[in-house]
Amino acid sequence: MSNINFNKNSVMAIGVLLVMGIFPLFVDSAWLAIGTTFLVFAVVAFSQDIILGRAGVFHMGHAMFFGLGAYTTAVLNVHFGWPILATWAPAVLVPLVVALLLAGPIIHLRGDYLLVATIGFNIIFIQVLQNNIFGITGGPNGIFGIDVVRVFGVELFEQTHMYYMAFILLGITLFIMKNLDQSKFGRAMFYINKDDVAAQSMGISIRYYKLYAFALGAGIAGAAGSMFAVQYSAVSPEAFDVISSIMFFTIVLVGGSASLPGVLLGTFVMFVLPEVFREFETARYLVFGLAMILTMILRPRGIWPVKFGNIPAFLKKDVK
Amino acid sequence: MRNMLPKVAASVAFCSALLGSAYAADVVKIGVQAPITGEYANEGQSIDNGVRLVIDQLNSKGGVLGKKLEVVTCDDEGAAQKAAICARKLVNEGVMAVIGSYTSGATQAAQTTYYRNKVLQTSDGTSDALTKEKYWTFFRNSFRNADQAEFTGKYLVNEKKYKRIVVLSDYSDYSLGLANSVVKAIKDAGGIVIYQGKVKEKSQNFSAILTKVKSMNPDAIYFSGYYTDGGLLRAQQAQLGINADFIGGDSNDNPDFMKLAGASASGTLMINFPTPDFLPYDTAKQFLKDYSAKYGVPVSSVWAIMNVDGLRAILYAAEQTKSFDTKTISTYLHTLKDFPGITGPVSFRDDGERINTKFNVYEVQADNSYKIINN
Amino acid sequence: MDIFLQQLVNGLTIGSLYALVALGYTMVYGVMKLINFAHGDLVALSAFVGLTVYTQIFGEGVSSLIAIIVVFVFTAAIIAFVGVLLERLAYRPLRTAPRLSAVVSALGAGLVIQNTIMLMWGPNMKIFPSNLFPQTLWDFGGVVMTFTQVMILGLSSVLMVALFLFINKTKMGTAIRATAIDQDAAKLMGINVNRIIMVIFIIGSALGAVAGLFIGIYYRGITFDMGWLYGLNAFVAAIMGGIGNIPGAMLGGLMLGLFNAMITGYISTQWAETFTFILLIVILIFRPTGILGEKVAEKV
């Protein structure tokens, strides 16, 4: 084992990034669109994983933060004429602040009670969008005609551009995930998740780290939302409803909580495969449901479970 | 396990390459973007069937301008986000024109993509917003909400002389837009709207809002949403003993409305474009006969036929201009006058709006048949 | 005043449907600590099965007491069987797995049931005949009640009282309560936990089936995906009352129905859901385990 472990992960990560990087050269624009959405969803899944897989908070309303990012970009761009680039920071900050405000009062709730509270937030969010609050969310049909990204006068409107923007976003997300895992913040989340009483007794504030997870997760989801809005040049409430939240929730658990390859694989299985099997039409969700049950029975910790023991090489010298 | 991801990714890339391979050039592709599954499956399947019927008939006569036509269908489930994916998919398939979708929301979500890729689109969506952008690629084969609303407002106030009107809608852009226009039209005609409310689609339990309506003692309830909710609203209205006429907007016009409303369906008024059975034209009768013969069921509603008319108009324009160039066809269509459609004469304005529509008011009879009561 | 009473009747009717469904959630949760996300879809399935049983055995247009009894008993039995099957296939293999794995399995099972309905009955709305129950209508000085409403209120009260007595007064009920408190201890006391869980699924599913049939008969139009709507509302009701607590589910269901009717009637239709969830969240902030839920002290 020893320090080869690090290299194995890196080789794998580089391999995946390489394949994803050259993917556009081989496919047409429809698949490129699916590929782009895959990248965006993977980012959302990772951000959900911070809250659910790492901090262990039963959070089933994540599509809300994804949607907040998307709507922030859409509203600022369409109604206030901000260039897309300028909306990126608010698209991260708005969900982040909202996450702190909403999660604050309910963070002490136990598992399932918190789960239904987060579903509640998501449903309220959708109703706010549908009721066209302040006349800026565009009601049930959402907001159309979102601009493209312009950098130094160059318009990035082609599907390939979208793809690589999403690709970079995923890269940044993976970078953050890696940094999180190797910091006291990421570790604290795991400790809370595995045994909250022991974690507290080690001086870890449950509230602080759960909120930290919420804020970070919401911020990343917001960035993904902004990308999503630009990709489709439109946002509408149904993309961010509870059903989507359940999808992100499931992606993490089917793939493997807190496992980077697991979550990536989960996104692939839950989002790309249904697109591949579109031909099966109506039966596909039936097969899909069966697959969810089977996966959990055969691999209760997900397809690719997380592996702990990510410690510096010098500590492994005595490991046999 | 470690190598699985790259492998899977590579096989996906391979599959997609196959999917995207080039097609023979002597085939012209027509796309159908419609809700084949989901809530509006009924309508979506009818659109698909109708389009395929027309194309089959044309192909058996040698196609159009010597080229065979091929239909490519994409299921948008009536949802905006799926519609956006469908749009890219159909564009990628190289379709010349897209028929659909059924709902305004799904149509609008796909509109920009078709426009950017110079693909013609014709839809029965009635939302005013669809022609707002004035895309040269878009043609509405039905009518605007605004036209229907104007007719409705005048009819309710001037003909029926209602004094206390309640207007209900659901949350969809279409229904809400129509309701708002109707409220305005009623006011313009000098009438009074005592309450405007919204119901949640498919929520089934409308007794709370109807009880509230009951306390206002209305003489007419107008509903701009879909038949799935309209039928139930009518049934629950009767249960609560609210003595008011029920007037449904065009989307209530479906046989299921009568089933849902049960005994209380009788006496309901509906305002719509002529329904299939009432189309007086020979082409209509022939088409409906062919359709029933081929699929064994009648067309679900007039909407599917409107879409078929959209398709026929586009192909007619192709024949007239001897071209499949979408810009050429579009230019021709923008001045099209009285093309003999199944749903009546088809004429377009330069913003893609179908003009000169005529509305009917039907009263549901005790045996659930329709009787035209205007004119 | 009559408007208020009418809203009360409206709210209690829908509320008792929620309560019936919520009982299924709460009983399963009480014993297995699992949110049975497939429960709402079982309710939907029951409406479809009921419709088919009715039209196949009696044909449309027949309305008799026997028809009603046969439809209810037959459907409840089928759904109870499906419920037991569901537990065997999707939940039992996961009893020792991490809790969330079972939740995903439940979500998958819901998807399976929903799409089975769609494949068997089609994606379009199916409609219950209007004459299964007499269309009788009573007007109590402006407050209208239909025969169906009376049946819903009556039968669900009877069922709830019966369940309450069963849980509190019978040996099996005691065993269920014991299993809910501590499964391992119950096992040591010689209680067959598998059998208890089976009973739980039979009762929960059958109650859900009754609710599903009432939804079909009362609202007439049924769609393959309607389970989600009722499932979510009932789940919220169960949480409000304190999930795992049987009187809590009843209370939660009725409260939710009433609150919804009053909000819609007096405050706003379009913000009704928002108000409902704000109420839920406020309840949870002040009572983190629901209204009747007991605070569980963590053993350290």
Next chain:
Amino acid sequence: MSEYLLEVKNVSKFFYGLKAIDALSMKVKKGQIYGIIGPNGAGKTTLFNCITGIYTPEEGQILWMGKEIKGTAPHKIAELGILRTFQTIRLFSEMSVAENIMSGRHIKSKQKWYNGIIHTPAYYKDERENWEKVGELMEFFKLSQYATTPAGDLSYGVQRKIEMARALAAEPELLILDEPAAGLNENETLELAHTIKEIQKMGVTIMMIEHDMEMVMSLTEYITVINFGAKISEGVPAFVQDDPIVIEAYIGIDDEDES
């Protein structure tokens, strides 16, 4: 500044109206090994839970270096320097031994909030120092060979050691051990006693609950005996050992004086 590190004054804790601890008082001096004994169910662990903030006692005072800490959140108590082990081992069982011990470094780590997102030179220094400390502790407890092994896969005795290493990683002032010898064999118990002495030499004050009388009597400097939540005796081991009340309490409910 009080001469005592920890003072428990008349503390009472109720569960559902029943008194789990009844007006308990005790004083722990800096550098002591302080023993708490008593029959099962006497309220010893409840007392520890009150000191470490998991429970808040209804009555009385808990003073840490003269300052009231009753009602303080558990993680704040740990930050003050009071660390503990658990009677029923509570490790992060899926995580490696090294990661388990690293959790004790949490309060000593100086990483800033943004270090969870981006790493700075200060972060690398801090991270390295903390892992080195973990390495030292693994050597001290002879755990180095298990560095990457999931804690849950190891034997009971090793798990006890990990728990102690984890608490010690936080460089506590006061280390609270809840039945550290439970489930250990004779050799392991001897080793444990030696380790506890070593820890004391590092300047750490120790409070322990233990049933192994031999170990308690040989290790501790002062003992409080609890029965039914109340103190029945206290004093140096030799005194307590011969106190008739204690003998009576133990004979009355004689379950395990040797194990």
